[in-house]
Amino acid sequence: MPELRKDPVVGRWVIISTGRSRRPTNFAPATKGKSDGFCPFCPGNEDKTPPAVYTVKPPAGAGAAPAWNVRVVPNKFPALQIEGGLERRGEGLYDRMNGVGAHEVVIESPDHGMDLADLPVEHIHEVMLAYRERMIDLHKDKRLRYVLIFKNHGERAGATLEHTHSQLIATPIIPRFLQEELEGARRYYELKERCVFCDIVHQETADNDGRRVVAKNDRFVALEPFAPRFPFETWILPRRHDASYQDTADTGEYLDLAALLKDTLQRLNRALDRPPFNFVLHTAPVSDGDLEYYHWHLEIMPNLTRMAGFEMGSGFHINPTPPEDAAQYLREIAAEAANG
């Protein structure tokens, strides 16, 4: 059984994933999942993953198309385990609980050679809806506090299989940075009676500014944040206030999101030669759906620099690329591609 352990000084919870325990000799770089080998996410290998919890089928009459467009399955090597109670307990100074939670894989396409950015907008829309459906389902589990959706793209960004996929980890505690973001946003609201993310959207999209805006459409804006941790860090925010990803009144919103996500990832791909990247979906915790002070968004972090260990140790980020430069570059490269 995996375990959740809490650092007694800073209160940071960590998953100790005993089921995946690795001896020193097991840390050689993973080589599985290359295109010349076997891929458990490809059509025909459905029996090599646990049974799907959600499937999007292609439209009827699609002929020789594969049996699914998007497929969500439990992770075969989960960091957390869905069965059991939390059994919170102490040990002297220390606190721990059972590593209860969900760990799922969203297989974004049946096509092994496609990246998320290359899929048609309508297909990315199906992926966005899959995130929503899994959130709604997992929010029913009273043991869970947060459903975290993220994507590791490229080996350097932590992907161990190259077939395009995202992941979902649902936890009985709120991940640290999300908790800090929720607290920061609440403090701002207490001070100003306004959502800080709404204020960011207004300031960044004001007529006399736009230096950090990468692209926008009716419902979303993609921008380089004022204080980015990483070069070309890019956030996509809904322009209208909404605390929770899954609670949108109008599901057409996800189509606009899919369009801007594709546009943004393609700009990053062109600017940075298809970089490894991570994205993390920031949304309200389970059962805190309708917060006035919080505003869901997607944070995309290209993996270009190597300061990981030190920065993970201090929280101190040195970013060699001003966001205004990055935004200008990303705006221009798209124009070049459109003209070319």
Place this chain on the structure above:
Amino acid sequence: MPELRKDPVVGRWVIISTGRSRRPTNFAPATKGKSDGFCPFCPGNEDKTPPAVYTVKPPAGAGAAPAWNVRVVPNKFPALQIEGGLERRGEGLYDRMNGVGAHEVVIESPDHGMDLADLPVEHIHEVMLAYRERMIDLHKDKRLRYVLIFKNHGERAGATLEHTHSQLIATPIIPRFLQEELEGARRYYELKERCVFCDIVHQETADNDGRRVVAKNDRFVALEPFAPRFPFETWILPRRHDASYQDTADTGEYLDLAALLKDTLQRLNRALDRPPFNFVLHTAPVSDGDLEYYHWHLEIMPNLTRMAGFEMGSGFHINPTPPEDAAQYLREIAAEAANG
């Protein structure tokens, strides 16, 4: 001039290092500094770095030895700039100040082929004293709040030059994770009237335990923390309460530190085939020297897994190696080497 910028939601300060600004095409892996090339840290190339701010000379009569054992120089490409005022200012929602601070390099040995772990204990002792001297000197600068000493070892851990060195960044703000650690330790003290790190040392070195202890000597203990973020994460703590690294009454303490640091790094090298790693020295902020609730220590983080981006985005760590297993392995491997 580099700039410090604050995220308006979570309050995270970031260094935007405009002097090192990088365009998208500049993110190819660095290849400078390999042993077949020119090395600015080698003896004879002293004029290729800014003038030294601290030097340890070899004992008199050391014959053909090089002119120095340890040499501290300002970083030629500093992330922060030592001249100027902070000039704090706002821009709508946002806060920024000038990137004032120090960025120095501690060249740990004149020998290009030596790693820190391979140096004699007496030489590592000189490195530990160099840290102390630079801290004492920089603590006189009223603009600075924190002196952060760290080491990136190996390209994967962020080192761009292979000649063994550590770094020092002195900042006008306290790095985020250090601030959180200080606050956590203060809360614990308010509750218990005890230092949380002293409690950790006592619990871990109790006669009926020791499962997470790697090694110890009279004044220090090396242990795997209860809730480690990374496999084989190892902390070295003084067994006696001391808030500040540089304020030790007895300078003999640094010799014991050097001995246990060498022992610990060698165990990690043997267990993990000379892994890339980072270490970060955690100590009290400038002018907060004598805190009852804080306890300086060194956190060593081997760089073995690739979850960087996602974990940097969420603060959520999945560690596949329980610290009890790692500690046992590190204890045993040393015994094997001693017997062999």
